[in-house]
Amino acid sequence: MSNPFAFTMTIHGEGISSPVCFDVINPATEQVVAVAPDATVQHLDEAVSSARRAAPGWAALPLTERQRYVTRIGMVLLDNAEELADLLTREQGKPRAQAYSELQAAALWCSEMSTYDIPVLSVTSKAPETVNVYRIPLGVVGGIVPWNFPVALAFWKIAPALLTGNTMVLKPSPFTPLTTLRIGELLRNLLPPGVLNIVSGTDALGPLMSAHPGIDKISFTGSTQTGRRVMASAAVNLKRLTLELGGNDAAIVLPDVDVDEVAPQLFWGAFRNSAQICIAIKRLYIHEDIYDRLAQALVQLAKDARIGSGTDESVQLGPVQNRPQFERLKGLLEDSRRNGHHFLSGGSIPEGRGYFLPITLVDNPPDDSRVVQEEAFGPILPLLRFKGIDEVVRRANDSEFGLAASVWSRDEDSALQIARHLEVGTVWINEIHTSLPNKPMAGHKQSGIGVENGEEGLLEYTAPQTVSIKRVT
Numbered sequence: 001m002s003n004p005f006a007f008t009m010t011i012h013g014e015g016i017s018s019p020v021c022f023d024v025i026n027p028a029t030e031q032v033v034a035v036a037p038d039a040t041v042q043h044l045d046e047a048v049s050s051a052r053r054a055a056p057g058w059a060a061l062p063l064t065e066r067q068r069y070v071t072r073i074g075m076v077l078l079d080n081a082e083e084l085a086d087l088l089t090r091e092q093g094k095p096r097a098q099a100y101s102e103l104q105a106a107a108l109w110c111s112e113m114s115t116y117d118i119p120v121l122s123v124t125s126k127a128p129e130t131v132n133v134y135r136i137p138l139g140v141v142g143g144i145v146p147w148n149f150p151v152a153l154a155f156w157k158i159a160p161a162l163l164t165g166n167t168m169v170l171k172p173s174p175f176t177p178l179t180t181l182r183i184g185e186l187l188r189n190l191l192p193p194g195v196l197n198i199v200s201g202t203d204a205l206g207p208l209m210s211a212h213p214g215i216d217k218i219s220f221t222g223s224t225q226t227g228r229r230v231m232a233s234a235a236v237n238l239k240r241l242t243l244e245l246g247g248n249d250a251a252i253v254l255p256d257v258d259v260d261e262v263a264p265q266l267f268w269g270a271f272r273n274s275a276q277i278c279i280a281i282k283r284l285y286i287h288e289d290i291y292d293r294l295a296q297a298l299v300q301l302a303k304d305a306r307i308g309s310g311t312d313e314s315v316q317l318g319p320v321q322n323r324p325q326f327e328r329l330k331g332l333l334e335d336s337r338r339n340g341h342h343f344l345s346g347g348s349i350p351e352g353r354g355y356f357l358p359i360t361l362v363d364n365p366p367d368d369s370r371v372v373q374e375e376a377f378g379p380i381l382p383l384l385r386f387k388g389i390d391e392v393v394r395r396a397n398d399s400e401f402g403l404a405a406s407v408w409s410r411d412e413d414s415a416l417q418i419a420r421h422l423e424v425g426t427v428w429i430n431e432i433h434t435s436l437p438n439k440p441m442a443g444h445k446q447s448g449i450g451v452e453n454g455e456e457g458l459l460e461y462t463a464p465q466t467v468s469i470k471r472v473t
């Protein structure tokens with residue numbers, strides 16, 4: 001096991017520290033877990049240069065060889081999952097069992113994506129020629145990752161980028177860099193130097209990456225606000241972009257559901273990972289006929305939920321991940337209180353250490369209130385009463401975001417009709433959060449550009465190259 005106070009970056013297969021470090025805080029205790037190196041501009045240049053040097057050799061390997069490497073990466077994650085899950089819980093705050101599941105998900109992405117082929121498309125042509133469309137790697141990919149699922153979301157990028165023949169420079173969030181740095185250390189002897197470089201730093205490192213002329217593509221997951229900045233600075237060398245951004249997902253519950261059956265699914269669809277999921281339910285539209293019954297069932301689930309440090313095995317929900325996010329959520333609660341909203345549960349902050357926020361259910365606030373319009377990204381959920389289908393579809397679509405949504409009804413046809421009218425990239429019907437490596441995820445509107453996962457997501461790490469051969473007789 002590594003010394004927990006000596007985390008290093010991985011640049012050209014070597015462990016690299018920095019003269020300057022920053023603290024990583026355990027959100028349950030507000031104590032320092034460890035310090036992480038703050039990469040200098042020179043570190044970033046070295047990482048990019050190393051990735052560039054490694055790129056031709058890596059791209060020249062047969063796909064089967066790169067598949068073997070990525071499969072082995074997944075095995076390393078599983079072999080070290082106990083240690084990594086402990087660390088992830090301490091830096092991120094999530095319950096230990098969920099940290100372990102996140103490691104398993106990252107390993108699944110490696111093994112499943114390694115079964116994909118990179119297709120060569122043959123185009124029918126009238127002329128006496130053969131036309132093939134090949135997919136070639138882009139070169140060096142910069143991956144920028146948030147703090148909610150630091151490991152899983154990193155591997156949504158690492159697996160497809162490496163499989164398609166790119167090399168990488170990956171930057172975890174400054175709030176959760178440690179598990180990713182440790183994974184870099186574990187992979188040093190497995191991968192050729194330069195194929196996967198991991199650099200840590202404050203938010204100042206991100207813009208240096210998105211403006212770096214040696215990086216060909218940025219795959220970014222984070223807020224819409226930062227996504228806009230990434231897009232602006234990526235113009236410098238016309239970087240390719242995949243942006244997975246924020247969401248304000250609506251769940252629409254029709255009156256024919258079995259309230260007792262759907263209540264826990266809706267509850268965890270909203271509050272899992274302390275509601276810090278881009279695709280969490282963030283606006284819950286409930287038909288007026290079942291509003292009171294479903295609201296009561298959710299209040300009971302909120303009372304029963306065990307909130308505390310993720311290191312305690314009985315805990316189901318950890319703290320909010322970081323101080324700025326905690327303060328933002330407190331502001332949202334204060335705004336609701338000032339505007340006279342009725343809290344069905346929660347609403348006040350407990351005394352003591354840690355960024356703990358009680359599960360807060362807001363009773364039918366106005367559509368134009370902040371708690372409805374903004375992405376909370378924390379355990380505050382507005383319950384919204386509706387009467388008619390056209391009305392609820394209009395209200396659900398009244399958002400700058402377009403990430404995902406869910407519809408709940410025994411009548412599959414009606415639910416499908418509603419789904420097809422929602423302006424989002426993913427809709428679940430009578431289920432939620434069934435993310436898999438083969439399901440494309442694309443944010444519409446201000447929720448993103450491009451696709452992660454599935455064959456479409458894989459091919460975003462390539463450029464098409466059309467080769468036309470005229471037959472010479």
Ligand SMILES: NC(=O)c1ccc[n+]([C@@H]2O[C@H](COP(=O)([O-])OP(=O)(O)OC[C@H]3O[C@@H](n4cnc5c(N)ncnc54)[C@H](O)[C@@H]3O)[C@@H](O)[C@H]2O)c1
Pocket residue numbers: 144145146147148153171172173174202203204205206207208210221222223224225226227229230244245246247277278375377403443447448
């Ligand atoms: N759509 C998705 O798949 C998805 C997944 C997780 C989180 N999110 C969204 O992310 C947000 C929460 O995560 P966050 O607070 O870490 O987001 P964030 O945008 O603040 O930070 C994300 C990453 O970008 C880096 N960064 C900060 N400023 C940058 C800049 N100017 N240029 C380049 N990089 C920069 C950060 O250091 C971090 O690594 C929420 O809005 C959530 O919905 C979206």
Ligand SMILES: O=S(=O)(O)c1ccc(CO)cc1
Pocket residue numbers: 105148149276277278279433434435
């Ligand atoms: O846990 S998952 O449902 O796979 C999931 C999906 C998306 C995101 C992005 O925040 C996180 C986790």
